[in-house]
Amino acid sequence: MENIRPGMRQFAGICLVILAVLCSAGVKAAEPQPVKPEIPQAEDETTAEKKPPEKPLELIPEYGPGGTPYGDYGSTTLGPGPLTGRLAPYGKSAAEDTLLRGWQTHRLGALSVSPYLEYNALYRTNVFQTYSDKKSDFVTTINPGVRFELPVAGTHKLSLGYLGNYFIYSRYSGISHYDQNVNADASFNFNKLSLRVGSTYRNATEEPTLVQTGPIVTQDRSRPYTLITPYFNATYNMADLWRIDANYQFNGLNYANAIDKINNSQGNIFGVTIFYKFWPKTSALVQYIADIRHHPYDQTKDNLVQTPMVGLTWDATAKLSGTVKVGYTITSYYQTNVMGKNFTQGFNPNGLALSIQTLYKLGPFTQVSLVAQRSLQEDSNSRNDAYYNTGLLFTVSHLWHYFNVTTFLSFSYYNNNYIYDNFNPGTTELKRRIDNVTFFGGGVSRPITRWLKLRLDYVYYNRGSNFNSYTTNEHKVLLGVQSSF
Numbered sequence: 365m366e367n368i369r370p371g372m373r374q375f376a377g378i379c380l381v382i383l384a385v386l387c388s389a390g391v392k393a394a395e396p397q398p399v400k401p402e403i404p405q406a407e408d409e410t411t412a413e414k415k416p417p418e419k420p421l422e423l424i425p426e427y428g429p430g431g432t433p434y435g436d437y438g439s440t441t442l443g444p445g446p447l448t449g450r451l452a453p454y455g456k457s458a459a460e461d462t463l464l465r466g467w468q469t470h471r472l473g474a475l476s477v478s479p480y481l482e483y484n485a486l487y488r489t490n491v492f493q494t495y496s497d498k499k500s501d502f503v504t505t506i507n508p509g510v511r512f513e514l515p516v517a518g519t520h521k522l523s524l525g526y527l528g529n530y531f532i533y534s535r536y537s538g539i540s541h542y543d544q545n546v547n548a549d550a551s552f553n554f555n556k557l558s559l560r561v562g563s564t565y566r567n568a569t570e571e572p573t574l575v576q577t578g579p580i581v582t583q584d585r586s587r588p589y590t591l592i593t594p595y596f597n598a599t600y601n602m603a604d605l606w607r608i609d610a611n612y613q614f615n616g617l618n619y620a621n622a623i624d625k626i627n628n629s630q631g632n633i634f635g636v637t638i639f640y641k642f643w644p645k646t647s648a649l650v651q652y653i654a655d656i657r658h659h660p661y662d663q664t665k666d667n668l669v670q671t672p673m674v675g676l677t678w679d680a681t682a683k684l685s686g687t688v689k690v691g692y693t694i695t696s697y698y699q700t701n702v703m704g705k706n707f708t709q710g711f712n713p714n715g716l717a718l719s720i721q722t723l724y725k726l727g728p729f730t731q732v733s734l735v736a737q738r739s740l741q742e743d744s745n746s747r748n749d750a751y752y753n754t755g756l757l758f759t760v761s762h763l764w765h766y767f768n769v770t771t772f773l774s775f776s777y778y779n780n781n782y783i784y785d786n787f788n789p790g791t792t793e794l795k796r797r798i799d800n801v802t803f804f805g806g807g808v809s810r811p812i813t814r815w816l817k818l819r820l821d822y823v824y825y826n827r828g829s830n831f832n833s834y835t836t837n838e839h840k841v842l843l844g845v846q847s848s849f
Contacts, residue, residue, distance in 0.1 A: 446735035446757040446776070450597065450611045451635045453719040453739035453753075454655050454671065459564050459593035459613050463525030463547045465509045466848035468815055480509035480527075484819075484844030491536060492584075493573040495835040499536070505844070506530040519553040529568070539586055543568035556601045563594040570745075588620040604641075611635040617744060625661050627744045632656040645679040651689060657742065665748045668696045669740055671717045678722075686722030693717045693740050695750075713740065713783045715752060729763040740783075751782040755801070769810045776803035790833045799829045809846075817846040 448457045466480035486503040511525035529543040549562035570587040595613045602608060615631040637651040655669040675689025695713035720736040736756035742748040755778030763770050780799040787794055805823030812818055819842070826837040 446755075447719075447737060447739070448721050448735060450609060450637065451613060451633055451653060452721060453717060453737035454653055454669070455613050455633050455635075456593055456615055458566075459595050459615070460549075460560075460562070460597075461547060461564060462511065462523050462549050462562075463509060463527040463545060463564075464511045464523075465507075465527060465846075466511065468848040474514060476513040476515075478511045478513070478848065480507070480511075480846070480848050482507040482844060482846045484842050486840060486842045486844075488838060488840050490836060490838035491533075491539075491571075493836045493838065495832065495837075498838075501536055502534045504530075504532040504534075505842075506532070521551055523547075523549045525549075531571075539571055541569035541571070541586065541588075558597075558599040560597040561595070563592065565593075566591040585621075585623075587624050589624075590616075590618050590620070592616045607639040607641075607647075609635070609637040609639070611637075626747055628660050629742065629744065629748055630658045630660065632658075639677065645682040647677050649673075649675050649677055649687070649689060651675070651691070659748055662747060664697075664699045665742070665750075666698045667750070668698075670694045670696075671739075673717060673719070675719075684722065684724050686720070688720050688722065689718075691717040695740055713750065715740070718754075720756075729765055731761050733757075733759045733761075741780075743780075743782075746786075749782055749784075749786060749797075751780045751797075754779045754781070757803075767810070769808060771806070771808050773806040774803070777801070788831045788833070790831060795830070797829065797831050797834075799827055799831075799834060801828075802826045815847055815849045819844050819846060 447453050447455065449455060449460060464478060465482075466478035468478065470477045470479075482505075484505040484507075486505050487500070488503060489500045490498040491501050492499055507527065507529055509525070509527040511523060513521055513523040515521050525547045527545040529545070531542075532540045544567045545564065547562060547564045549560070551560040552558070567590050568588070570589065572584040572586050593613060593615050596611070598610045600608050611634070613631075613633045615629070615633070617627075617629045619625055619627055633653065633655045635651060635653045637649055639647045639649050641647040651673040653669075653671045653673070655671075657665070657667050657669065659665045671691050671693045673689045673691030675687060677687040678685045693715055697713070716738055717740075718736065718738040720734055722734050724732045724734075726732060734756060738752060738754040740750055741753045742750050755776065757774065757776040759772060759774040761770065761772040778799075778801040780797075780801065782797040785794050785796050788797075803823060803825055805821065807819060807821035809817055809819040821840075821842040823840045824837070825840070827835060829835050
């Protein structure tokens with residue numbers, strides 16, 4: 365823990381300051397305001413029945429059964445997947461998640477409180493992720509959450525959020541675990557300048573898998589860890605047509621057990637983006653991202669990833685919104701020759717970088733989203749071996765407003781191509797590992813009352829690999845309720 369104690373102290377300090385301000389504001393009673401009587405408006409009887417609900421269409425649930433593909437929350441893996449945000453295809457999307465899940469808000473003076481609670485019954489067909497001798501189990505998942513928000517001077521705000529992810533297994537109770545997420549966030553909006561600073565802290569556990577070498581199956585272990593991700597964003601509008609963004613994010617991953625500390629990592633990610641609006645809702649962009657990766661217990665993996673990119677972005681008010689950008693990743697390892705093995709021999713760590721984050725509104729009740737990327741990532745389950753992650757996540761969502769039912773279908777495919785040779789645990793052969801990961805899923809949700817929703821989700825996961833020990837597949841079915849009261 366010595367490698368992230370300074371970061372944890374900084375995060376705790378941010379939380380305490382924001383919590384103190386929130387509490388001091390919450391105890392002050394708000395002045396009673398006169399209630400204005402609502403004047404009923406006349407409504408045409410022919411259109412009253414067909415009036416759509418006022419709430420916006422939900423594109424995808426925050427996390428599906430056991431996590432959306434490579435989900436940051438509600439998931440039991442740290443594997444990277446569809447990354448979004450300003451620094452995509454690098455960084456961590458969940459770093460800037462304020463953990464707002466509840467849709468009912470209550471006032472305590474100037475303070476807004478949004479509670480949330482989810483209870484699910486989850487069935488998994490392959491708990492330990494083996495390619496044979498699969499073990500199934502029923503899992504109870506509980507996700508309590510709450511978020512506090514305090515407006516400051518009308519245009520600024522402070523927030524503090526909590527979200528729990530509790531996994532309680534029936535047959536294999538020894539792997540039950542209780543993950544905790546906390547976010548402290550502050551945003552300030554001035555005339556031409558916007559600032560945002562905060563940090564997310566996650567204390568969680570990676571579930572064990574079974575390592576299969578030929579006919580021999582051995583038990584792996586649970587891997588508790590902490591992940592701290594402070595972030596800073598600044599946006600300055602230089603003129604009506606020009607805008608510049610500066611972003612920073614720190615990713616500090618620390619495993620609790622000494623045997624796992626070889627996978628600890630620290631990343632400093634910087635990004636600068638210049639936008640030029642040449643159409644009313646369309647802007648061109650030029651971006652530079654630098655990812656400085658440090659591994660305290662294995663400095664042979666230390667490297668610098670630099671990625672210049674160009675692209676287009678569309679305003680959120682447009683029918684097609686999002687960002688498309690393409691670039692080139694240049695990777696520099698500080699130690700290029702370790703024990704007579706060149707990290708770049710036989711495969712170039714430099715290559716194409718891509719990020720697509722788009723949302724297309726087919727109509728008032730139907731949306732289609734596409735998240736695609738190509739980036740150089742590191743495998744925290746395998747001594748931070750580097751690989752190119754190439755793939756996409758496609759989702760279509762529809763609101764059947766007559767029945768007040770939301771449905772979604774999603775498909776995801778990722779190719780993970782490791783950049784240098786390693787030992788195949790199944791054959792001890794030295795070769796380069798290549799994985800192909802596929803997700804397919806769908807779900808139905810419906811509000812029962814204004815504070816309660818029902819959901820039913822299904823997902824199929826398949827990972828094929830030229831290292832047979834990593835080949836696996838699984839079905840997950842989830843039935844649950846979400847509440848905000």
